[in-house]
Amino acid sequence: xxxxxxxxxxxxxxxxxxxxxxxxxxxxxxxxxxxxxxxxxxxxxxxxxxxxxxxxxxxxxxxxxxxxxxxxxxxxxxxxxxxxxxxxxxxxxxxxxxxxxxxxxxxxxxxxxxxxxxxxxxxxxxxxxxxxxxx
Numbered sequence: 001x002x003x004x005x006x007x008x009x010x011x012x013x014x015x016x017x018x019x020x021x022x023x024x025x026x027x028x029x030x031x032x033x034x035x036x037x038x039x040x041x042x043x044x045x046x047x048x049x050x051x052x053x054x055x056x057x058x059x060x061x062x063x064x065x066x067x068x069x070x071x072x073x074x075x076x077x078x079x080x081x082x083x084x085x086x087x088x089x090x091x092x093x094x095x096x097x098x099x100x101x102x103x104x105x106x107x108x109x110x111x112x113x114x115x116x117x118x119x120x121x122x123x124x125x126x127x128x129x130x131x132x133x134x135x
Contacts, residue, residue, distance in 0.1 A: 005118065006031035008125050011052035013043035013069060014087060015061045019110060023056065026114040032121065040064025044072060047079055053125050056108070056117075059088040059095065067102045074103030083124035087112070 010032045012023045017038075024034045035050055037043035039061050047055065055073065059066035070084045083105040088095055091109045099107055106120055 004030055005121055005125075008032045008054065008121060009035070009050060009052045010121060011035045011037065011043065011046055011050065011055045013037040013040065013046075013056065013061070013066075014058040015039055016058070019058065019087070023112070023117060026117050027121070029114075030118050030121075040066070040069035040072075043069055047073055047082070051079075052082065054083045054085065054121055056085045056087055056120075058110075059086055059090075059099075067098055070099070070104050071102040085120050085124070 005027060010027050012020055012034060014020050014023070015038055020036045020038070024036060027034045035046050035052065037046050041064055043055070043057065057066040057069050066086055070086065073079050073082065073084055084103065085106040085108050086099045086104045087108050087110050089110045091107060096107055105124055108116060108120055
């Protein structure tokens with residue numbers, strides 16, 4: 001499974017240093033290029049600068065929460081096709097419904113593990129690159 005994410009640019013937006021570090025380690029080990037942002041504003045500027053293939057965004061963040069961040073990304077004509085996976089420690093039906101309303105593509109419960117993170121990336125980025133998966 002190593003380097004299965006080679007060539008994929010991932011943006012991870014989370015205010016927790018621990019979550020950012022573990023996500024970066026898991027995804028980098030799988031071959032992805034990882035960019036980190038610690039809040040929604042920082043995340044949005046990195047979306048514009050780096051045009052990631054997939055974005056993970058924490059629901060609960062100061063200033064601009066994950067729902068607002070996701071909505072801004074999905075409402076932008078250049079980025080509305082980019083998959084957004086919401087990261088949350090409270091996975092309720094209400095949270096999922098709210099995530100759908102703002103256009104999120106998937107929900108991942110924290111703490112995530114390496115397997116669930118990599119599977120989410122593969123599930124949402126396969127359409128960009130047909131080769132290299134499933135070896």
